[in-house]
Amino acid sequence: MKAHLQQVTSPISVSFVIQPDKTNIYEEFQKRIHLLHSNGISTTVEKGTIVIEKGNITKQKVDIIIGSSSSDALRQGIMKAAESNINTAYEAEQTRSPNSIFISLEPDNPNWNGTWRGSLTNYPMRPGSSAVDVLMEIGSYPTSDNTCTVWRNTYLQGEEVQAVKDYRLCRGQGADDLVIDEGNDVKLETRWIGDVLVTPFKYDNLLLISSTRLRGDILEEEIVIIDDKPAIKGVQSVHTRAIQRIELKRVKS
Known part of the structure; x- marks a missing residue:
């Protein structure tokens, strides 16, 4: 619900992309969205939008992707799709701040070749x-x-x-x-x-x-x-x- 609270003051759109086989998680999100007076799995809350969908998170047209570090498969999938030296940047940031609960990364070099x-x-x-x-x-x-x-x-x-x-x-x-x-x-x-x-x-x-x-x-x-x-x-x-x-x-x- 922190995303909901953030939307009260910020005009943002939040998408939760869930692996297609994780139906239990998808259904739980549906229940939560209904608590925010939704008519389905997309709802407008104050200045923003919350959307829940099944699919591949790396294929979404978004500005930022947030992945949980508790899932190695998800982390590796996101970094592989970045097509950059993002893995090196992740390891360097993790070494620099080993106790950080949030690691923000941007690709250092463009993939323009x-x-x-x-x-x-x-x-x-x-x-x-x-x-x-x-x-x-x-x-x-x-x-x-x-x-x-x-x-x-x-x-x-x-x-x-x-x-x-x-x-x-x-x-x-x-x-x-x-x-x-x-x-x-x-x-x-x-x-x-x-x-x-x-x-x-x-x-x-x-x-x-x-x-x-x-x-x-x-x-x-x-x-x-x-x-x-x-x-x-x-x-x-x-x-x-x-x-x-x-x-x-x-x-x-």
């Missing part, structure tokens, strides 16, 4: 212009110091190659020391802010901010292009010239 295909669109769009096809190849994320991975964009019109940006994502000393290596001694500092890879840089009189993130199954890179000005003290207004957006879907892992 593979071949992605989509299109590039510039905003505002010029009259008569159209989106450009993009093929992006990303290698395995660099987890060791002084290593790099493929970060290559190929731009096409139909199947004819128009340009290739054969870059690399490189790690220096430590997980936070990341650069996009464009070649010819051009290296752009990049860093993770939440789940977004942010790369700010200047080119002539322009300030550009690149943000790359995974939204569902869409890998999105957005570059905001701004007219730069000499720095002054205090607030200074600047002009946003354009936004360039690439949206890609993985076609090969």
